[in-house]
Every structure is written in C-alpha cells, then in structure tokens.
Amino acid sequence: MNITEKVINVIAEAIEVEVNKIDEDTAIGDFPNWDSMGQLVIITSLEKEFDIKFDPEDIMELEDVGDMIEAIEAYTNL
Amino acid sequence: MKQSRRIQTCNNIFILNTLEYNIHNWSITTPDKIALIDKKKTFSYKELFENIWASKILLELEYGISKGDTVVLAANKNVAFVFTYFALHLIGAKVLPIDEQITQDRLKFTLDKINPKLIVGLENKINNIKTIEFDCFTDLEKSSIPLDISFPNLEHSADLLFTTGTTGEPKGVLLSHRNIAQSVNNINSFIGNNQNDTELLAMPISHSFGLARLKCVLSAGGTLVLLGNIVNMKRMFRMFDEYKVTGFGMVPASWSYIKKMSGNKLAEYSNQLNYIEFGSAYMSAEDKMALTNLFPNTSLCMHYGLTEASRSTFMEFNTSKDHLNTIGKPSPNVIINIFDENGKKLSKEEEGEICIKGDHVSTEYLNIERNDLFYGEYFRTGDIGLINKKDYIVLKGRSKEIINIGGKKLSPIEVEDKIKEFDSELEAVCIGIPDVQGVLGEVVKVFVVKGNSIYDFEEIDNFLKKKLEKYKVPVEYEWINEVPKTSSGKIQRQKLK
Numbered sequence: 001m002n003i004t005e006k007v008i009n010v011i012a013e014a015i016e017v018e019v020n021k022i023d024e025d026t027a028i029g030d031f032p033n034w035d036s037m038g039q040l041v042i043i044t045s046l047e048k049e050f051d052i053k054f055d056p057e058d059i060m061e062l063e064d065v066g067d068m069i070e071a072i073e074a075y076t077n078l
Numbered sequence: 079m080k081q082s083r084r085i086q087t088c089n090n091i092f093i094l095n096t097l098e099y100n101i102h103n104w105s106i107t108t109p110d111k112i113a114l115i116d117k118k119k120t121f122s123y124k125e126l127f128e129n130i131w132a133s134k135i136l137l138e139l140e141y142g143i144s145k146g147d148t149v150v151l152a153a154n155k156n157v158a159f160v161f162t163y164f165a166l167h168l169i170g171a172k173v174l175p176i177d178e179q180i181t182q183d184r185l186k187f188t189l190d191k192i193n194p195k196l197i198v199g200l201e202n203k204i205n206n207i208k209t210i211e212f213d214c215f216t217d218l219e220k221s222s223i224p225l226d227i228s229f230p231n232l233e234h235s236a237d238l239l240f241t242t243g244t245t246g247e248p249k250g251v252l253l254s255h256r257n258i259a260q261s262v263n264n265i266n267s268f269i270g271n272n273q274n275d276t277e278l279l280a281m282p283i284s285h286s287f288g289l290a291r292l293k294c295v296l297s298a299g300g301t302l303v304l305l306g307n308i309v310n311m312k313r314m315f316r317m318f319d320e321y322k323v324t325g326f327g328m329v330p331a332s333w334s335y336i337k338k339m340s341g342n343k344l345a346e347y348s349n350q351l352n353y354i355e356f357g358s359a360y361m362s363a364e365d366k367m368a369l370t371n372l373f374p375n376t377s378l379c380m381h382y383g384l385t386e387a388s389r390s391t392f393m394e395f396n397t398s399k400d401h402l403n404t405i406g407k408p409s410p411n412v413i414i415n416i417f418d419e420n421g422k423k424l425s426k427e428e429e430g431e432i433c434i435k436g437d438h439v440s441t442e443y444l445n446i447e448r449n450d451l452f453y454g455e456y457f458r459t460g461d462i463g464l465i466n467k468k469d470y471i472v473l474k475g476r477s478k479e480i481i482n483i484g485g486k487k488l489s490p491i492e493v494e495d496k497i498k499e500f501d502s503e504l505e506a507v508c509i510g511i512p513d514v515q516g517v518l519g520e521v522v523k524v525f526v527v528k529g530n531s532i533y534d535f536e537e538i539d540n541f542l543k544k545k546l547e548k549y550k551v552p553v554e555y556e557w558i559n560e561v562p563k564t565s566s567g568k569i570q571r572q573k574l575k
Contacts, residue, residue: 016543029310036307036309036331037517040335040339040517043339044515056338056340057341059338059339060339063312063313
C-alpha cells in the first residue's frame with residue numbers, strides 16, 4: 001500500500017466513510033463527520049500511522065486529502 | 079486596556095425592546111451598515127430588514143403561518159435562517175431551531191410533542207407536515223415595508239428550545255420575547271457590544287450560546303460574519319484578516335482545538351480582538367490564566383448559564399485574576415442566591431443549590447409544571463455552589479448527572495435507554511469521563527453488566543452509532559458485575575467514576 005492509499009484508508013476509518021468516496025480533492029467539511037473532532041482524529045491517526053508529529057503551522061495547511069498526502073511525503077522523507 | 083468595554087452599570091432608565099424592533103431601528107438609522115456576511119454575500123441593515131419582511135409575507139401568504147403557530151427551523155447557519163427566524167417572530171409564531179444532524183428518532187419525538195405547522199431546511203420522513211428548503215427565502219422580491227409595524231409583544235413566546243432533561247427525555251423550554259431581549263441586553267451590557275463590533279460566528283446556532291451571539295450582535299447594530307465551523311483553521315484566520323474581526327465566541331473545546339491545530343496563532347489577533355466570549359463548559363483556572371497572558375488587552379468573558387436562564391453569571395478573566403476558579407458574579411440585572419433543599423435562602427459561604435432570578439429566566443415549559451423547577455421567583459438550576467465573601471459564585475458540582483461533551487449536554491439516561499432498546503435484558507450505566515485527547519472535556523463511557531448476554535461491545539456500538547448523534551456514542555465500554563445502587567434502587571453513577 002502506498003502513502004496515498006494509506007492516507008485515504010486512515011481518513012476513511014477516522015470519519016467512518018467508504019474508501020471509494022474519498023479522493024485527493026476531498027476536503028474538510030465534505031462529510032458531516034469531518035468536523036473539528038473528525039479533523040482531530042484524522043491528524044492523530046496519521047501521526048500514529050506514519051510515526052510523525054506535525055508542527056501546528058503545518059497542521060493549518062491541511063485542508064484536503066491532497067494536502068495531507070503531500071505533508072506526509074515531506075515528513076517521511078526528512 | 080479597553081476598560082470602557084468592561085462591565086457597564088446601568089443607571090439610566092432603560093426601555094426593553096424586542097430584537098426585531100432593534101434590527102428595524104438600525105435599518106432606519108444606519109441603513110447602509112453591513113449587518114451580515116455569509117460567504118461572499120453581504121447584507122446591510124436595510125437589506126436585512128427587507129429580507130425579513132419579504133420572508134414574513136411569504137410565510138403568511140404562501141404557507142399560512144399565523145400568530146401562535148410553531149415552525150421548526152434547521153439551525154443551518156445561513157442568511158435565510160436569519161431572515162426566517164426574525165420573520166416568524168414578527169408574525170407572532172414560535173421558532174424551534176433544531177440541529178441539522180438530528181436523528182429521525184429524535185425528530186419524531188420532537189414533532190410528536192409540538193406538532194409544528196411548517197418545517198424549514200430538514201428532511202422529514204416521519205409525517206406529512208409541510209417541509210420546505212431555505213432556498214425559498216433567498217432572492218425574494220422586496221415588498222414595501224409599512225410605517226406602522228406591529229412588533230412582537232414582549233410577553234409572547236418567541237422560541238422553543240429543547241434542553242437535556244434529567245429523565246433522559248428532552249425538556250421543552252419556552253422563551254418569551256422579554257426573556258430573549260433581557261438576556262441580550264444583559265450580555266451586551268457586560269461584554270460592551272456595540273455598532274463597531276464585527277464578530278465571527280463559528281459556533282452552531284442549534285444551541286443557545288451560538289444563537290444568542292447572533293442575536294446580540296444584530297441587536298447592537300454590529301456586523302456578523304457567518305462561518306460554518308472552525309474545522310478549517312486556515313479559512314478562519316483568513317476571515318479574521320479579511321473582515322477585521324473584533325469579536326469571537328467559543329466553547330472551551332473549540333479553544334483546545336484551536337490550540338492543538340494552530341498553536342498560539344490566535345493571539346496574533348490579540349490587539350484586533352476586543353472581546354472573546356467563552357461558555358457552555360468547564361474551563362480550568364490555569365487555562366483562563368494562560369488566556370490572560372495571550373490576550374492581555376481583550377475582554378475575555380466567560381458565562382455560566384442554562385437554556386432557561388441564559389448567561390446568568392459572567393466573569394472577565396483579565397480583571398478577575400484572583401477569582402478564576404469561580405464562575406464570576408451575577409450578570410447585569412440578574413440576582414442569584416443559594417438555597418437549601420427546603421427552599422431556604424442560605425448565607426455567604428454556605429453550600430446549596432444555585433438559584434437565579436431575572437427577566438431573562440424562562441417561566442414556561444412544554445408539558446411540565448413550573449412549580450418543581452422554582453423556589454418562588456428563583457429558578458432552580460440543579461447545580462450546587464456557594465457565594466463567597468467577595469460575592470463570586472463558586473460552582474461545586476452538578477446535582478444533575480449531565481455529561482458535557484464539548485459544550486453539548488447529554489443525559490446518561492438517553493444512552494442507557496438506547497442500550498435497552500438494543501436488548502431489554504441488558505443493564506447498562508453511562509457516565510462522563512475525561513477526554514484523553516484533552517479537547518472535548520468529557521466523553522461517554524458505558525458500563526455493561528456481564529450476564530447471559532451473547533452480545534459483544536461491537537454490536538452495541540454499531541447499534542448506538544445508528545441510533546444516536548455521533549457525540550453521544552460511548553468511546554469506552556467496560557463490563558461490570560453489578561450496577562452500584564442505593565438501598566432505594568437509585569443508580570450511583572458517581573461510584574463508577
């Protein structure tokens with residue numbers, strides 16, 4: 001499973017939607033469960049899955065799935 | 079220091095007007111002032127009142143709404159909600175704002191209780207009550223507004239709000255126009271809201287805190303910027319910049335979220351923000367003190383209140399640094415006393431039930447006798463506390479076993495009843511436990527008595543997820559051998575904490 005697939009899986013599980021309903025353009029607020037609590041669960045789950053810790057400044061930039069994939073790629077390449 | 083914004087004592091004789099009167103007044107005196115901003119649309123006070131009036135005409139002529147009717151409005155934060163809400167008041171109808179994410183079960187319970195004439199903005203699969211979309215109220219043709227408008231009578235019912243009852247069933251609270259106008263006046267007096275304010279409203283308006291912020295800003299003639307929620311922090315800060323936001327309201331859970339997601343970035347707006355109002359849930363004295371360091375020049379106002387007695391106390395953190403472990407003092411025009419279980423007024427430092435008196439207190443309930451809820455003119459909050467020697471009120475505990483999830487209140491009985499619905503043989507007890515994520519304050523934990531049940535927690539959890547709003551679903555499950563009870567059979571939830 002590549003990073004994109006992993007990220008989408010984590011998000012799907014966190015906000016309880018089917019994987020095939022999420023793509024790179026899916027953004028905060030697109031599903032009722034993707035509220036502030038959902039966003040928090042997603043961030044925490046991504047940090048756990050990829051063993052990273054986002055800086056608050058970077059967290060603010062994570063507005064959609066594509067942003068999250070890019071950020072994870074950057075963090076895991078450090 | 080913006081001391082002038084702080085507590086204002088009212089020595090002048092004050093005539094209480096309905097919010098609709100105030101908004102109309104602003105539409106005459108400051109017609110071009112921006113009242114509402116929703117995404118890229120802006121509405122001046124003149125345009126706001128024109129839309130309210132056009133919505134009133136539509137509701138009367140097209141949907142037959144008249145005085146005394148009840149109309150359900152989805153608490154969707156859009157301009158059409160604002161138009162419709164005030165239009166219904168002008169007609170003399172009662173408004174029941176409902177969370178858009180309400181389950182069909184809960185909606186059925188509510189509709190059965192009130193039998194509304196119309197539902198706006200919600201899906202209704204339950205009965206034949208006329209249901210329409212908010213779109214019906216956008217881009218309405220303007221009609222001429224008469225010079226002699228009949229504004230609502232202060233004593234008539236304006237809003238019907240359902241609040242968490244101790245029995246697990248929601249309790250219908252009727253707020254009169256006087257209750258609302260007085261509450262708005264009290265809040266605006268304390269916070270110092272005025273025409274120069276531009277407030278970003280990111281809280282849900284299905285709860286009294288968010289809905290009251292909307293009322294306070296428009297009643298004061300300020301500008302209200304609507305934002306769905308704070309989940310997208312980047313967009314929120316963009317709006318702070320774009321609209322030069324000077325006021326903001328949030329529950330403690332939102333502050334925890336903002337801190338986690340953006341560190342102390344909000345403090346960069348310290349000099350821009352004249353006030354922040356906090357409320358609806360517990361906040362530690364340490365968190366309050368930390369806020370005073372980040373916002374030394376901002377009025378940091380925290381309230382304590384209930385649906386039926388909105389904003390009954392207030393405290394401003396920067397000027398009450400020695401009293402941050404209290405809930406402040408009574409709001410302007412509010413009297414608070416402590417009573418014992420026999421309804422006898424207690425002295426300072428004596429612990430008892432916090433009871434509230436004032437024109438902001440609701441005096442009418444749906445299908446509930448008022449008597450049990452009052453000691454004379456004092457509304458019984460069910461909360462335990464005392465008034466200390468410096469006249470600050472200290473909250474000691476909640477006699478009700480309500481769980482507070484990020485400001486949203488839940489009776490444990492509601493979840494327990496759903497578990498009974500899943501399997502009537504199961505005995506379960508719910509309590510609030512601290513949220514380990516440190517955001518929501520409390521989350522739900524359920525203890526299930528291990529008996530002959532064949533079910534595992536996953537099955538219960540899946541059932542509850544379908545039947546309850548997300549925040550009400552337990553995050554922890556644990557087996558127990560028996561439920562702790564008193565000799566009279568009352569569940570002792572505290573023993574499970």
